[in-house]
Amino acid sequence: MVTMLSASGITLTLGGRPVLDDAGFTARCGAVTGLIGPNGIGKSTLLRAVAGLLPHRGDVRFAGKPLPSDARSRARLLGYLPQGHHVHWPLTVRRTVALGRLPHLGPLGRPGRADEEVVERVMAATGVAELAARAVPTLSGGERARVMLARVLATDAPVLLADEPTAALDPGHQLRIMALLRAEAVERRRAVVVVLHDLSLAARCCDELVLLMPDRRVVAGDVPTVLTSSLLQEAYGVSFAVTRAADIPVVLPQCPTLIQAGD
Numbered sequence: 227m228v229t230m231l232s233a234s235g236i237t238l239t240l241g242g243r244p245v246l247d248d249a250g251f252t253a254r255c256g257a258v259t260g261l262i263g264p265n266g267i268g269k270s271t272l273l274r275a276v277a278g279l280l281p282h283r284g285d286v287r288f289a290g291k292p293l294p295s296d297a298r299s300r301a302r303l304l305g306y307l308p309q310g311h312h313v314h315w316p317l318t319v320r321r322t323v324a325l326g327r328l329p330h331l332g333p334l335g336r337p338g339r340a341d342e343e344v345v346e347r348v349m350a351a352t353g354v355a356e357l358a359a360r361a362v363p364t365l366s367g368g369e370r371a372r373v374m375l376a377r378v379l380a381t382d383a384p385v386l387l388a389d390e391p392t393a394a395l396d397p398g399h400q401l402r403i404m405a406l407l408r409a410e411a412v413e414r415r416r417a418v419v420v421v422l423h424d425l426s427l428a429a430r431c432c433d434e435l436v437l438l439m440p441d442r443r444v445v446a447g448d449v450p451t452v453l454t455s456s457l458l459q460e461a462y463g464v465s466f467a468v469t470r471a472a473d474i475p476v477v478l479p480q481c482p483t484l485i486q487a488g489d
């Protein structure tokens with residue numbers, strides 16, 4: 227599979243504190259790459275730097291070439307879904323999703339038939355078509371999460387960067403959204419990079435994993451290479467059982483101080 231996105235040597239400081247030091251990853255066309263690691267390690271910051279939203283040192287390439295410097299061209303290549311879904315503007319769901327088409331619109335900013343078709347397709351795929359006329363601030367957290375995912379899918383960008391897209395979702399919607407992101411990768415040949423905290427979900431849905439470690443190492447590889455109990459313990463500071471149940475990979479954190487219910 228072809229490397230579509232590569233980031234290397236990403237180094238940046240926030241509020242006077244070094245947050246990333248020589249970090250990077252590659253994301254292949256047709257694959258889902260999971261970005262994992264403990265809270266505060268820099269996953270969101272790395273994604274934002276790669277999306278061109280934070281000044282940084284380092285190199286980000288699309289299909290081997292430096293990213294274009296103008297934001298509009300870059301937005302056609304990289305769709306970015308930020309963490310959290312705090313939407314205060316009183317737009318309808320359909321208009322919010324249609325914002326994803328902005329990088330493609332002509333000088334008059336009018337969406338054409340093709341743009342409208344994309345908007346309808348992604349609303350149907352994310353299960354928000356029936357919410358199309360609702361104002362976004364009136365939606366539940368999970369509904370809003372799916373609308374924001376639809377907006378980024380509407381960009382039709384070959385690279386999708388999604389920061390915790392399943393965080394607010396119930397288990398059924400988590401799986402449906404990951405299935406959708408996998409389909410975007412496999413069937414539409416996109417490179418999908420997704421920040422996840424649920425390691426079982428990551429094991430099940432990601433082709434490659436990139437683990438940001440507390441000592442600033444970046445461990446990358448396929449799921450069995452990265453999700454080992456020793457690496458996970460080093461990363462998260464608790465022990466892990468890496469196992470399978472009903473033929474599904476399961477990664478279980480264990481905490482010696484937890485008094486389990488029923489004990």
Ligand SMILES: Nc1ncnc2c1ncn2[C@@H]1O[C@H](COP(=O)(O)OP(=O)(O)OP(=O)(O)O)[C@@H](O)[C@H]1O
Binds near residue numbers: 243245264268
């Ligand atoms: N604007 C800022 N000013 C100062 N420090 C910041 C700023 N934004 C982020 N940080 C710090 O940078 C570090 C990395 O934050 P980041 O949000 O990238 O981590 P993360 O791995 O995505 O965490 P989480 O899993 O909790 O979402 C954290 O220590 C955070 O406090």
